[in-house]
Amino acid sequence: MPMKIQYIIGLCLIVGLVIIINMIRKRSLELKYALSWILAIVFVLILVLFPALQVLLSNLLGIATPVNMIFFLGFCFSLLIIFTLTVIVSRTTDRLRKLAQQMAILEQKVRDLESLEKDQIPNQE
Numbered sequence: 001m002p003m004k005i006q007y008i009i010g011l012c013l014i015v016g017l018v019i020i021i022n023m024i025r026k027r028s029l030e031l032k033y034a035l036s037w038i039l040a041i042v043f044v045l046i047l048v049l050f051p052a053l054q055v056l057l058s059n060l061l062g063i064a065t066p067v068n069m070i071f072f073l074g075f076c077f078s079l080l081i082i083f084t085l086t087v088i089v090s091r092t093t094d095r096l097r098k099l100a101q102q103m104a105i106l107e108q109k110v111r112d113l114e115s116l117e118k119d120q121i122p123n124q125e
Contacts, residue, residue, distance in 0.1 A: 006051070010045060017041050020041070036084065044070075053071065057069060
């Protein structure tokens, strides 16, 4: 990989890392969701800084070229992120359903108390 491309990719990764850290600092992104992105950026940055490591890793995995290895690892990372988000959405949906049920129960109790109160208070007319 030409040095100019390595510099551009490295700069983009560092800018991305700074953006993610800034979002965490501003509390617009939770750390638990950003950790996988931070780890991925650091991993790719290491691969960009040490191209020989790309070749070694692709040989260890039995992948013909380092570029194919990067695409394969990107695909695996994407699947991991999609799975994680699916789990989060499932948990959130379950919590939302329970919250809606609890709210409906409380609304019914309030209605019952209001009707009981109306029945007990004599008409002031």
